[in-house]
Amino acid sequence: MIQLIRGFKDILPGEVELWQKIEKTAVELLEDFGFKEIRIPIMERTELFARSIGEDTDIVEKEMYTFPDRKGDLLTLRPEATASIVRSYIQHKLYAQDPVRKFYTIGPMFRRERPQKGRYRQFYQINAEIFGVDSALADAQLIFILATLFARLAVTDVQSHINSLGCPECRPDFKESLSKFLSGVKERLCADCNRRQIRNPLRVLDCKVPACKEAIEGVPSILDSLCPECHRQFEILKNALERLDVPYVIDKRLVRGLDYYSRATFEIKTGLLGAQDAVAGGGRYDGLVKTLGGPDIPATGFAIGFDRLAELIAVSEVDDARTLDIFVAALGEKSRALAFEWSCALGLAGIQVEMDMGDRSLKSQMKRANKFAAKHTLIVGEKELEQGSVILRNMATKDQVLLPIENLVENVKTKVEGS
RNA sequence: GUGGGUGUAGCUCAGGAGGUAGAGCACCAGGUUGUGGCCCUGGAAGUCGCGGGUUCAAAUCCCGUCACUCACCCCA
Numbered sequence: 001m002i003q004l005i006r007g008f009k010d011i012l013p014g015e016v017e018l019w020q021k022i023e024k025t026a027v028e029l030l031e032d033f034g035f036k037e038i039r040i041p042i043m044e045r046t047e048l049f050a051r052s053i054g055e056d057t058d059i060v061e062k063e064m065y066t067f068p069d070r071k072g073d074l075l076t077l078r079p080e081a082t083a084s085i086v087r088s089y090i091q092h093k094l095y096a097q098d099p100v101r102k103f104y105t106i107g108p109m110f111r112r113e114r115p116q117k118g119r120y121r122q123f124y125q126i127n128a129e130i131f132g133v134d135s136a137l138a139d140a141q142l143i144f145i146l147a148t149l150f151a152r153l154a155v156t157d158v159q160s161h162i163n164s165l166g167c168p169e170c171r172p173d174f175k176e177s178l179s180k181f182l183s184g185v186k187e188r189l190c191a192d193c194n195r196r197q198i199r200n201p202l203r204v205l206d207c208k209v210p211a212c213k214e215a216i217e218g219v220p221s222i223l224d225s226l227c228p229e230c231h232r233q234f235e236i237l238k239n240a241l242e243r244l245d246v247p248y249v250i251d252k253r254l255v256r257g258l259d260y261y262s263r264a265t266f267e268i269k270t271g272l273l274g275a276q277d278a279v280a281g282g283g284r285y286d287g288l289v290k291t292l293g294g295p296d297i298p299a300t301g302f303a304i305g306f307d308r309l310a311e312l313i314a315v316s317e318v319d320d321a322r323t324l325d326i327f328v329a330a331l332g333e334k335s336r337a338l339a340f341e342w343s344c345a346l347g348l349a350g351i352q353v354e355m356d357m358g359d360r361s362l363k364s365q366m367k368r369a370n371k372f373a374a375k376h377t378l379i380v381g382e383k384e385l386e387q388g389s390v391i392l393r394n395m396a397t398k399d400q401v402l403l404p405i406e407n408l409v410e411n412v413k414t415k416v417e418g419s
Numbered sequence: 420g421u422g423g424g425u426g427u428a429g430c431u432c433a434g435g436a437g438g439u440a441g442a443g444c445a446c447c448a449g450g451u452u453g454u455g456g457c458c459c460u461g462g463a464a465g466u467c468g469c470g471g472g473u474u475c476a477a478a479u480c481c482c483g484u485c486a487c488u489c490a491c492c493c494c495a
Contacts, residue, residue, distance in 0.1 A: 006486070058493055062420080080495085113493065114420075125495060192492080206493095257494055267495090278495055305495030331453060364448080366455040374455095381453060395455070 007112070007121025018310055023106060025152050026126050026304070030104045033145055035128055038103040040084040046074040052083040052288055054259025056200060063111040077110035080258070081127040082285070082301055083292075089131060090294035099132035099297050106306070118276030118308045129301035131289070136233040139264040139284060140240035142302050146268055146280050147246045149304075155270075155312045158279060160246060162266045163223070163254035164234045165202070168287065170227035171262075175201055177220050188215035205253040221252045230263055237264055260285040264300065273308055280304040325416050326376045327369035328355035331362060335380040342378070345409045351416055369395065376416055 004010065011019060027037075046066050053060050065077040078084055085103055088094070094101055106126045113119060128145065130138045143160055150158050166174055182189070182197045182204060189197070193204045193212050204216065226234065241248050248266075256265050265283030273279070282302025289297045326346065330339035339355055346353040354372055356365045362379070369377045379391040379400075389402045392415060403411050 003486075063493080109495080111494080114491095115487085117489070119494075123495070275490065275492090276494075281495060303495055308495065329454080361448090362453045363455080368455085370455040377455080379454070383453080391454090393454075398454095400454090 005121070007115040009120060009122070015310075018313060019306070022153060022306065022309060022313070023126075026106075026149055027104075029145060029149055029152070030128055033102070033141065035102040035104040038085060038088065038105050039107075040081065040088055040105060041078075042108065043075050043077055044084055044087065046076040048083050048087055048292070049076055049079060052086065052258075052260055052292060053080065057257055057259060059111060059257065063113055065110050065112055079111045080109055080303065081105055081107070081125060082129060082260075082288075082303070085127065085129050085301075086288055086292055086294070086299070090289060090292055095132065095289075095295060095297055099295075101131045102129070103131075104128045116274075116276065118273045118305070118311060120307060124306035126304040126306055127301060129299060131299045132297050133300070134286075134298045136237040136264055136284075137240055138300050139237050139266070140244065140246075142282060142300060143241060143248070143266055144244050144246055146302060146304070150268070150279075153309070153313055155279075155309070157272050157312070158268050158270045160241075160248040160266060160268055161251040161254050162237065162241075162248050162264065163251050164226060164230055164237075164263050165255070165261055165265055165283070166222055166226050166230050167262050170225055170230055171222075174220070174222045174225040177225065178202070178204075178222075181219055182216075185215040188212070200259075202255045203257075206255045223250070223252055233263055256281070256283055260288040260291070262286050266302070270308075270312060272312055276305075276308060278305065279308045279312065323352075324354055324369075324372040324374040325352040326354075326378055326412065327365075327372055327374035328353060328378045328380065329362060329365035329369065330355065330380040332382045333359075335382055335385060338385070339378070339380040342380075342408060342412075346412065349409060349413050351413060376412075378412065 046064070049064060050060050055061075059079050064079050066074060069075050085105065089101065089103075104127060106124065108122050108124050110122055112121055115121060128142060130142065143162070147160060150156075165171065178201050179197065182193075182201060186194065186197070189204065189212050190207065193207050197204055204212065205219065207213065207216075223234070238248075238250075251267075254265055254267055261283045263284040263286065266281065267278050268280040269277045270279050271277065280302055282300070284298070284300040286298040286300075289295065289299055328339045328343045328346075330336040336357070336359075340357070343353045343355045354369075354374070356368055362381075366377065374395055377393045377395060379393060381391070384390050384402065385405070388405050390405065390408065391400050392403050392412065393400045401415075403415075
């Protein structure tokens with residue numbers, strides 16, 4: 001038997017309704033806030049991700065599905081969506097009419113990690129991006145939208161964490177004082193952190209090894225070395241969130257795994273998913289549009305882990321599927337042919353209908369009608385047909401009426417809709 | 420990539436100091452001649468994840484492998 005690829009999954013009926021509900025809720029909310037949908041390809045040239053996410057990141061170093069196509073071009077299954085959206089924004093000069101643009105997109109991403117709870121090799125994200133707004137009000141709006149979405153989906157065990165990563169003005173100074181501090185506690189850091197200390201010292205802040213956490217107690221906070229403008233923007237963000245009643249915690253150790261982030265970063269965390277506690281994350285990436293060859297336009301955005309969000313919502317929360325309006329039970333060959341025509345006509349008329357196409361006893365067809373929770377059953381029997389009528393049974397009351405074959409579909413429709 | 424746990428019918432699981440398998444639910448058919456939900460009877464369904472080894476004999480022991488799962492790691 002051929003099985004699906006490791007870390008990939010099927011979303012089957014029963015679960016997919018929840019996904020539809022989440023998607024519908026998110027899309028409505030984003031549209032209300034002026035975001036437009038953008039659909040981008042699932043593959044890009046590898047270079048796009050290497051340059052945007054960063055050569056030294058784990059994603060680019062060891063998690064991407066990269067392969068040469070038949071002509072030898074290096075392609076990669078997208079590990080995230082922002083790079084593609086930025087590429088599209090630049091390529092189609094979407095900034096030309098108005099640099100301020102808001103986009104959202106929903107789709108699968110691919111990262112070859114060891115599968116785990118809330119972590120799949122193909123996983124889905126809902127992304128939202130705001131281009132052309134320098135003010136931290138844009139960041140505040142994104143966090144507000146996230147908080148609203150979770151509230152609408154009745155997800156309660158979540159918390160917003162925010163931090164500022166500074167900008168090219170002030171981050172170098174911070175990195176320097178951080179490096180100085182880290183080399184002082186070098187012996188107490190794990191092997192990974194010692195490696196990070198040189199390549200990407202910010203990542204040490206995010207280490208989960210207890211000894212490291214201890215060693216960096218009292219580490220200088222980037223929030224203390226922000227330049228005046230970064231500081232001002234962070235204040236704007238905090239004030240806006242307070243006025244919007246969005247609770248948050250400042251997490252000065254919150255660092256993003258992608259290189260393009262600057263200033264505001266945030267993560268929505270939950271206590272319900274074990275180690276994979278980030279349900280959504282994002283932040284500002286002011287330099288990325290320019291890095292990828294576009295004009296110097298600021299931008300900010302977020303990504304929601306669709307799979308993780310779905311796991312936070314109890315299956316019972318999903319509305320039950322529509323119950324069946326009518327089940328058509330036919331007895332005998334001739335009846336079945338007619339019943340088939342009528343059931344198709346009923347479906348066309350917007351009545352949710354089901355029939356048994358096999359040659360089965362009335363008893364088993366009734367059982368089936370019951371399983372579908374049909375409100376009515378239309379019994380098409382040879383005896384009644386001879387008299388030009390069929391039986392309509394109300395499953396709840398057990399009332400049965402004879403309906404003439406003439407205008408049957410219309411008659412059934414009014415009966416069904418009237419009850 | 421590293422470590423732990425798990426892998427028996429569609430689903431949830433039992434069994435197993437070695438002698439080729441069970442339950443509940445679901446499914447199908449009956450319980451008199453054309454009517455559901457309860458109940459009763461019967462039936463179908465598994466190469467006991469896959470491959471190899473030990474053995475007269477393996478679902479049961481050993482090795483490998485794959486998958487799932489949790490943690491590390493990483494992030495959404």
